[in-house]
Amino acid sequence: LVRRAEQQDTKAIQALDSAHYLHPFTDHGDLATRGARVITRADNIYIWDSEGAKILDAMSGLWCVNAGYGRKELADAGYQQTMTLPFYNSFFQTTNVPAVQLATKLAQLAPEVRGRKFEHVFFSSSGSESNDTNVRMVRRYWDLLGQPQRKVIISRQNAYHGSTMAGASLGGMSGMHAQGDLPIPDIVHIGQPHFFENAQPGESQADFGLRAARWLEEKILSIGADKVAAFIAEPVQGAGGVIIPPATYWPEIQRIVDKHGILLISDEVICAFGRLGHWFAYEKFGIRPDLVTFAKGVTSGYIPLGGVMVGDRVAKVLIEKGGEFNHGYTYSGHPVACAVALANLELMEREKLVERVRDDTGPYLAERFEELRGHPLVGAAETCGFVAGLVLVKNKAKRQVFDESLAVGMRCRAHCFRNGLIMRAVGDRMIIAPPLVMTREQIDEMMDLIQRCLDATL
Ligand code: PLP
Numbered sequence: 001l002v003r004r005a006e007q008q009d010t011k012a013i014q015a016l017d018s019a020h021y022l023h024p025f026t027d028h029g030d031l032a033t034r035g036a037r038v039i040t041r042a043d044n045i046y047i048w049d050s051e052g053a054k055i056l057d058a059m060s061g062l063w064c065v066n067a068g069y070g071r072k073e074l075a076d077a078g079y080q081q082t083m084t085l086p087f088y089n090s091f092f093q094t095t096n097v098p099a100v101q102l103a104t105k106l107a108q109l110a111p112e113v114r115g116r117k118f119e120h121v122f123f124s125s126s127g128s129e130s131n132d133t134n135v136r137m138v139r140r141y142w143d144l145l146g147q148p149q150r151k152v153i154i155s156r157q158n159a160y161h162g163s164t165m166a167g168a169s170l171g172g173m174s175g176m177h178a179q180g181d182l183p184i185p186d187i188v189h190i191g192q193p194h195f196f197e198n199a200q201p202g203e204s205q206a207d208f209g210l211r212a213a214r215w216l217e218e219k220i221l222s223i224g225a226d227k228v229a230a231f232i233a234e235p236v237q238g239a240g241g242v243i244i245p246p247a248t249y250w251p252e253i254q255r256i257v258d259k260h261g262i263l264l265i266s267d268e269v270i271c272a273f274g275r276l277g278h279w280f281a282y283e284k285f286g287i288r289p290d291l292v293t294f295a296k297g298v299t300s301g302y303i304p305l306g307g308v309m310v311g312d313r314v315a316k317v318l319i320e321k322g323g324e325f326n327h328g329y330t331y332s333g334h335p336v337a338c339a340v341a342l343a344n345l346e347l348m349e350r351e352k353l354v355e356r357v358r359d360d361t362g363p364y365l366a367e368r369f370e371e372l373r374g375h376p377l378v379g380a381a382e383t384c385g386f387v388a389g390l391v392l393v394k395n396k397a398k399r400q401v402f403d404e405s406l407a408v409g410m411r412c413r414a415h416c417f418r419n420g421l422i423m424r425a426v427g428d429r430m431i432i433a434p435p436l437v438m439t440r441e442q443i444d445e446m447m448d449l450i451q452r453c454l455d456a457t458l
Contacts, residue, residue, distance in 0.1 A: 010050040013038050042069035045435045057422045058432040063270045064301030068437035074302045077343035081336045090333040099333030102341050109279045110309050113288045120310040123333045127269035127295035128162025130306040135166045136327050138230040138263050141314050144321045150229045151186045158192050160239035190215040193245040196380045209246030217256045230263035235281035238270035241426035242389030244382050250285040263290040273297030274436045276385035277358030290314050300344045305337040353436040357386050364440050368447045389431045415453040
């Protein structure tokens, strides 16, 4: 009876959902026919739907529930701050204690790299807003230095930097550019360091990494270095399909931006807060960025919060030369969001989640993922900390991809859905980003499910 009642609820919710709710990134014709899966509750690394099915969430929601679901400490922190001060802005010379505490904490967590310090933070409510902030901040920086012609921001194809006009323009998703006349002016793109797709026959990872990085220099020279404001990139491309660059890529990018004096923006909306086994990913790759975008994992997704870590090169100019920077959001430094973020970072420290991913569960996930290389459908299997990607191929020996790459990913995703596993399909790549609390035993459980879904896709 209970089950029947739940099923009736599901149908009713799906009908209302389809009648009233415009979902992000969704084909509503498809949604109306099939009905959305209604997710009702969650705990640890699992979610449940309205039919009572238990699902292992290998995507941490949308790469964000780093501390796992059901963390009472985070709910308590939000409740207490709501009762004390639910909102006050930090415009016009006011501030609030959680925002100050969080800014201080982030400045302590962000490591200094080759003399570059990150002592200032600008808050927003999302990754998209943070990247909009970056566009305004880098252009303001060059204006203040008397070089207003430095406007162009270089990004990469297939990058994801958000969904606002500037975010979607910085991103390199052709499907997004096709809608709404994007990119906005002065944003251009270069190729991505995707070895499997873009390497030439016989080319080594190291050589390909250098070649891909030099696309940046070619672009700078074709535009004129004196017109280029910044280069933005994700240390590991996430939504584009977990594209992990060869080890030679980032050092060469750093050499090029340094040579031409161009600002470097590391978009760590996915990669920060333990995802790659470090608090910030620039540390892992030895990058020296000027600005670092963050969001998602800072609150483990319990409440929206994002921001930009502003390195001293930019902060000094904005503060000392700046006057008023006419930019900000009502919810910049929202006290409840900041209180939840603080509780989340403290929890992650207490449970040593970052170290666990770096030294224990991350290497174990890599070991287990390597075994998948033996599967007849798997052309490549790569991990970096707690992100991982598989390329599904038609013929391994010939590195031949499927003609209908979208179809194979969707087919595999449908098997995941049926088998109680959330894995994401990006074309013919299947990707995961599990909650950082996942144990070795749970990694084994996830790998069994992945294996089963791959077998079913064959
Ligand atoms: N930047 C990166 C690297 C992302 O992965 C995302 C979202 O997935 C964003 C920016 C946009 O963040 P939001 O969806 O919070 O606006």
